[in-house]
Amino acid sequence: MLSALAVITMLTTVSAQPVPEGFVISGMVSNYCNDEDVNNANVKVTNLNTSGVFTTGTAQIFWWANYRFRIPSGGVSTGNVLQFNVCDNKGNSTEFNYTVTHEDILYSGFKQDITIGVCGDENCDYGADMADALAVRNYWAYGFPLHSDWAGDVNCDGLIHMADALAIRNHWGYGYPLNCCGGCE
Numbered sequence: 704m705l706s707a708l709a710v711i712t713m714l715t716t717v718s719a720q721p722v723p724e725g726f727v728i729s730g731m732v733s734n735y736c737n738d739e740d741v742n743n744a745n746v747k748v749t750n751l752n753t754s755g756v757f758t759t760g761t762a763q764i765f766w767w768a769n770y771r772f773r774i775p776s777g778g779v780s781t782g783n784v785l786q787f788n789v790c791d792n793k794g795n796s797t798e799f800n801y802t803v804t805h806e807d808i809l810y811s812g813f814k815q816d817i818t819i820g821v822c823g824d825e826n827c828d829y830g831a832d833m834a835d836a837l838a839v840r841n842y843w844a845y846g847f848p849l850h851s852d853w854a855g856d857v858n859c860d861g862l863i864h865m866a867d868a869l870a871i872r873n874h875w876g877y878g879y880p881l882n883c884c885g886g887c888e
Contacts, residue, residue: 726779727812729771732761732789735820735851736827744791744819746770751784751800768814781805787817795819797853797883822883823857823871825850831857832875840868857881 728748732741744761759772779785783803790796797819807813823831825838827850839855841847843864849855855863857870859882873879 724776725773725811726776726808727771727773728785728815729765729768729812730815730817731767731769732791732817732819734795735818735854736824736829740769741791741795741819742769744770744789744795746772746817747788748772748774749786749788750774750779751786752780753778753783779803779808781808787815789817789819791819795821818851818853820851820854822854822881823874824854831871831881833872836868836871836875839863839871840865843868853883857883859883 732744732746733739734741740761740763742761742763745758746761747756747758749756755774755778757772757774757778759770761769763769764771781803785801785803786798787801788796788798797817801815803813820827821829821831823835825835828834835854838847838849839857842849842855849863852863855867857867857874860866870879870881874881
């Protein structure tokens with residue numbers, strides 16, 4: 704009888720524990736060239752529907768995540784568009800949008816891994832130069848593989864084509880800016 708009372712007491716205690724409120728976003732920020740974790744980067748998420756802004760830094764906090772933050776309850780709804788802007792202290796960055804799903808709300812968050820690198824640097828030598836322009840041209844003309852679609856799409860139109868190769872060449876030769884869908888803010 705005493706054992707049954709102890710089990711009932713334990714079950715009551717477990718069910719009485721408060722559930723943490725909020726919406727959790729976590730994941731890994733890694734470099735596309737070497738797939739290494741990027742610590743000391745900044746992760747900024749803007750809810751484009753509510754204008755709420757949430758920021759955190761990266762550090763190895765779990766084996767599966769180097770960034771994690773909680774958005775207060777009610778700060779995110781199904782269909783909201785979250786704009787991620789991630790950059791490190793070396794000028795590597797990326798920016799993208801994520802639409803919150805019903806499942807995300809149901810599970811109180813989601814895991815989003817993020818890859819960053821140097822815009823236009825297809826051969827991973829930490830700079831955009833003529834070799835990268837040729838790599839993008841060879842992808843477009845002959846179907847050769849690329850290290851990163853993000854690094855090759857330097858005009859941020861969602862396609863990798865000759866215009867990107869020319870933009871990288873013009874960046875290398877004349878200093879024109881590149882736009883890989885992101886930048887540090």
